[in-house]
Amino acid sequence: MLNAFETPQDAEDAFYDAFEEGNIDAMMSAWAARDDIICIQPIRRQAIGRQGVREAWEEVFSAGARIEIEVHHQHWTESGDCAIHIVLEQLTLNGDTSNNRPPPILATNLYRNYGDGWLLVLHHASPTPPPPGRVQGMPQR
Amino acid sequence: MLNAFETPQDAEDAFYDAFEEGNIDAMMSAWAARDDIICIQPIRRQAIGRQGVREAWEEVFSAGARIEIEVHHQHWTESGDCAIHIVLEQLTLNGDTSNNRPPPILATNLYRNYGDGWLLVLHHASPTPPPPGRVQGMPQR
Numbered sequence: 476m477l478n479a480f481e482t483p484q485d486a487e488d489a490f491y492d493a494f495e496e497g498n499i500d501a502m503m504s505a506w507a508a509r510d511d512i513i514c515i516q517p518i519r520r521q522a523i524g525r526q527g528v529r530e531a532w533e534e535v536f537s538a539g540a541r542i543e544i545e546v547h548h549q550h551w552t553e554s555g556d557c558a559i560h561i562v563l564e565q566l567t568l569n570g571d572t573s574n575n576r577p578p579p580i581l582a583t584n585l586y587r588n589y590g591d592g593w594l595l596v597l598h599h600a601s602p603t604p605p606p607p608g609r610v611q612g613m614p615q616r
Numbered sequence: 617m618l619n620a621f622e623t624p625q626d627a628e629d630a631f632y633d634a635f636e637e638g639n640i641d642a643m644m645s646a647w648a649a650r651d652d653i654i655c656i657q658p659i660r661r662q663a664i665g666r667q668g669v670r671e672a673w674e675e676v677f678s679a680g681a682r683i684e685i686e687v688h689h690q691h692w693t694e695s696g697d698c699a700i701h702i703v704l705e706q707l708t709l710n711g712d713t714s715n716n717r718p719p720p721i722l723a724t725n726l727y728r729n730y731g732d733g734w735l736l737v738l739h740h741a742s743p744t745p746p747p748p749g750r751v752q753g754m755p756q757r
Contacts (some may be wrong), residue, residue, distance in 0.1 A: 513702060515722060518743050521702050523691050531617045550664050552652035555678060557698050557728070559738060561662050581656060583724065583740045587698070597700060599744030602659050614691035 478504070479592025482553075483558035486586050486593045491546055491564075497536040503529055507587060507594035515599040522543045543567040545593055547579075558587040564600065619645070620733025624692075624699035627727050627734045632687055632705075638677040644670055646682055648728060648735035656740040684708040688720075697729040705741065719744045 481488040486505050493501035506512050508529060514528040516520050522531035543566070550561040566579040585597035621627040627646050634642035647653050647669060655669040656662050663672035684707070691702040705721040726738035 489670070511691075511695075511700075513691065513693075513700065513724070514741070515702075515724065518745055520744060521690055523635065523702075549662055550654065551653075552654075554652075554730075556696060559652075559654065559726070561656075561664075581661065583654070583656065583725065583738065585700070587695070589695075594654075597724065597726075599740045601656070601740070601743070603661060604659055 479588070479594050480505075481592060483553065483560065483586035483593045486595050487546075487560060487562075487584060489532065490584070490595055490598070491544055495542055495544055499529065499533055499536060502532050505595050507596045509596065512595070513597045513599070515601075517600050517602050540568045541570065543570075549556065549581075558586040558588075560584045560586070563603070565566070578605050620729070621646075622733060624694065624701065624727035624734045627736050628687075628701060628703075628725060631683055631725070631736055631739070636683055636685055638683065639678060640670065640674055643673050646736050648730070648737045650737065653736070654738045654740070656742075658741050658743050681709045682711065684711075692721075699700050699727040699729075699734065701725045701727070704744070719746050 480489065489501065490505040493505060501558060503525065508525065510524040510526055512525065513521055513523055514531050516531060516535070522528045545565040547563040548560065549563055552559050562582050562584065564582055566580065567576060580600045581603050582600040584595060586593045587596045618699065621630065630642065631646040634646060644666065649666065651665045653666065653669055654662055654664055655672050655675050657672060657676070663669045686706040688704040689701065690704055693700050703723050703725065705723055708717060721741045723739060723741040726735060727734045728737045
């Protein structure tokens with residue numbers, strides 16, 4: 476059994492710390508020990524379950540980039556055993572803070588408390604609009 | 617008070633029916649009557665609360681396109697008062713089924729049951745990878 480967290484924010488901090496560190500075991504310790512956890516990385520299909528989610532993050536970490544993440548909270552709500560955080564993630568890869576940085580990623584993080592604390596059960600991350608003047612290659616509704 | 621639905625799927629059907637019909641009142645009747653509902657359309661920022669979500673859909677519908685949607689369920693899970701559906705949405709605009717159709721949209725739909733039935737509380741929709749050979753304009757992790 477994984478150690479759950481006292482608050483959704485504690486689970487979120489563990490998630491982003493592990494993301495920055497590229498630490499796969501720490502990453503997986505932020506997630507619930509369930510086969511129905513879901514991770515959607517930007518412009519990817521869904522990864523489902525502990526094994527699927529682990530493999531998705533192993534692929535990210537295997538790229539070997541040094542990742543720094545600024546997390547900007549946009550909205551959060553907690554009701555019963557369910558907490559939703561909407562965050563903007565500004566990634567910096569290998570210290571490159573030039574204009575080549577990708578636009579921020581907008582992520583939904585869903586935490587549940589199954590009785591002994593909070594853990595991540597869903598991470599859905601997706602692109603935000605590029606700044607004016609940059610080419611927009613993806614469809615909009 | 618809105619009429620809630622007997623199952624998460626009933627709420628989902630109401631949501632996609634309203635989406636196809638461009639019916640803003642029917643659309644809003646699929647959503648919970650709460651100020652913390654969240655709607656993220658592809659490559660957009662979040663819309664929050666009844667008024668924000670309503671305005672986001674009014675903007676979609678005001679484009680006036682005739683929209684048909686094939687919904688392909690990818691994954692669903694229900695635990696307590698919380699249900700998550702992951703779906704692929706293949707949109708057809710104005711009957712154009714040519715290769716110019718955008719790649720499917722991948723969406724997370726979160727439903728809650730606050731005691732009297734199920735309603736939508738979160739819709740996060742984002743692009744999927746374009747088919748091989750098409751230009752990829754957005755960043756990947």
